Amino acid sequence: MAGVSRATVSRVINDSPKVSPAVRATVEAAIAQLGYVPNRAARSLVTRRTDSIGLVVSEPEALVFSDPFFAGIVRGVSGALADTSMQLVLVIAQTAGQRKKLEQYVLNGHVDGVLLVSLHGDDPLPAGLAAAGVPAVLVGRPVRDVPLTWVDADNRGGATAAVRHLLGQGRRRIATITGPQDMSAGVDRLDGYRDALPGPDAALIEIGDFSEESGVRAMTALLDREPGLDAVFAASDLMAAGALRALRAAGRGVPDEVAVIGFDDSIIARQTDPALTTVRQPVNELGREVTRRLLEMIGTGDAPAPGLVLPTELVVRGSA
C-alpha cells in the first residue's frame, strides 16, 4: 500500500534512523489506515525476544493473592509496563509439578525476564535463573546469597521503628510474632525487633506464618508463657489482627494493657478495633522499581546492580 518493501516497513516499525522522512510518513499512514499490527510470533522468532516478562509466584500457599502486598506489586509492575510494548505474564506454580514446568518455561526463553515474588529460602529458582543468564529481579531480599538484583522495603528498619515506638510509650515487656524464618521479610522484621531490644528474651518470640490464624495461635502461646507482656509487634497486619482477637478472648484491653503493632498497612489495618498501628511499605514503588531494573537488564544485558532498600513508615493508629 505504501509502495515500499517489507524491509522498509520493518525499519519504520522499529524506528530505524535510516528511513527518509517522506517514506516514513507514507508507511505510517498506510499502517494507520490498514490497522496493521506486527505479528508478535514472527517477530519473536527472529529477534529471539518475546516482549513479555513473567511475574513468577512460586508459592505453595494460595495466600499470596489475597495479600494486599501482592496486589500493590502487580499494580506497580503493570504501571511501569504501561508505556512499553511489554506484556505481563502471570506465572503461578503451587504444586511441585507446576514448579517444574515453570522452571522449564522460564529457562527456555519464553519470557525476556522474570520478576520473582514471595521467595522462600530453599527455592532453587533464583540460582537457576542466574546460572542460565535469564534476566531476573527479586521482589524482596533473598535469604541466601544469589547473584541477582533485588528491591525490598526496609523491613528491619520498619520493625525497629515499631518497637521503639512501643518503648517510647513506656512498654517494657514487648513480644513479637514473626513471619516465616525462611523468608527475608520474616527474618528481617525479627532482626529489627532485636535491634531495638538489647538482649531480648527468647520467651517473647513466637513464630508465625503471616496468616491470621497463626497470629491467634502465637498470641495465645505468648500470653500463656508471658502473662506480664504489655506489647506485641506482629510481622504482618493479618497476624496482628489475629493477636487482637486472641487478646480480646483473653480479656486483655488494647492498647491499655497490651499495645499491638502490625506490618504492611494493608486494608484490614483500618478495620480492626482498635485500628492497627502498623508499618507501611511502599508496595507500588517496589513494583515500579523492580520492573525498571528488569527492563534495564533486558535492554542492556548488564550485570545486576546492588540491592535497593526502600524506606518504610510507621503509621500510628489506635492499637499502639
Add this chain to the structure above:
Amino acid sequence: MAGVSRATVSRVINDSPKVSPAVRATVEAAIAQLGYVPNRAARSLVTRRTDSIGLVVSEPEALVFSDPFFAGIVRGVSGALADTSMQLVLVIAQTAGQRKKLEQYVLNGHVDGVLLVSLHGDDPLPAGLAAAGVPAVLVGRPVRDVPLTWVDADNRGGATAAVRHLLGQGRRRIATITGPQDMSAGVDRLDGYRDALPGPDAALIEIGDFSEESGVRAMTALLDREPGLDAVFAASDLMAAGALRALRAAGRGVPDEVAVIGFDDSIIARQTDPALTTVRQPVNELGREVTRRLLEMIGTGDAPAPGLVLPTELVVRGSA
C-alpha cells in the same frame, strides 16, 4: 539424537496418533535427555495460536487489585489453567490510551481468548470482541446485552437473602447502599433488595461505588435523611465497613439499633467490629468456570453457551 526426522519429533510432541510406540519412546527419551522445549514463537507462527489467554481488566479505578474478589478470580483461573499449556497474560488498562492499545492487542490475535473482568455498562470491548470473533467470556453478567457467554454469582438472590434475614429479625426500616449502577453487580444487588421489600422507599436507597469511603458518605446521608432506619444492606463489605464507621460516629449501636449486612465475605468481614454478616460469592469456582468455558470455546470454536449463575450464601456474623 533419536535418529528420526523433525516431522516425527513434531508428531510426538503434538500427540499425533500416527507414530509407532517404539519411535515415540526413543524420541521422548531424547527430548528428556536434551531438555528440549519447543519454541513457542515458531509454533505460534504456523499454528496461528498463541497458547495464552488474556485476563483483561479494563478499569479506570486502581481498586480492582486490592479487591479480594479479583484475587479469588485469578486463583480460580490460574488453577483451571494449571494442567494446560496455556499461559495467563494479565492485560491491564487504566487510561484511555492503554485501553486503545489493549483493544488492538486483543483483536489482533495476540491471545487465543479473553476473560473480561470488572465490566462497566458503557465498555465497547465485549461487543468488539464478539464482532471480531475473538473467543471471550465475561466474569459477571453484562449490563447491556452482548453475544458473549458469562458466569456470575447470584447477586440478586444473595441480596434478597440478606434483606430477608433482616426482615426475619424484625427490622422494618431497611436501607441499602448500592454499588455503581453501570455494573451488573451493582444493579443486581439493588434488584435483590427490591425483591425482598415490596414497595421500597426511594429515601432508603443511596448509591455508592463499592469503596469504603462511599460507604461512609452514603451511611451518613441515610442517617441524615432517615434517622429511624434500623438496618442497612451494603452491596460490598468495604461499603459495609464504611457504614459501620459512620454509624459509630453517629453513636448508633450495631446490631442493636442498626443491623448491617455486607457482600463478598472478603477478608475484612471478619475484622470489623462487630464482624460482618455478609454474602459469600464462590469466587474460585467463578474463575474456574469462566476459564473452562473459554478453553472450550477456543477448542471447539463453538457458539457461546447461555450465561451461568452460581449460588451465593449468607454468612451470619455479629453485625446482623
Add this chain to the structure above:
DNA sequence: TTGAAAGCGCTACCAT
C-alpha cells in the same frame, strides 16, 4: 536510503 533474500523453529502437507 532502499530492496532482495536468507532464515528464525516449527507444523502440516504430500510422498513414500
Add this chain to the structure above:
DNA sequence: ATGGTAGCGCTTTCAA
C-alpha cells in the same frame, strides 16, 4: 508410519 520440505511473518544482513 515416516521423511522431505514449503512456508508461517518478520528482521537483518548484504548489495545497490
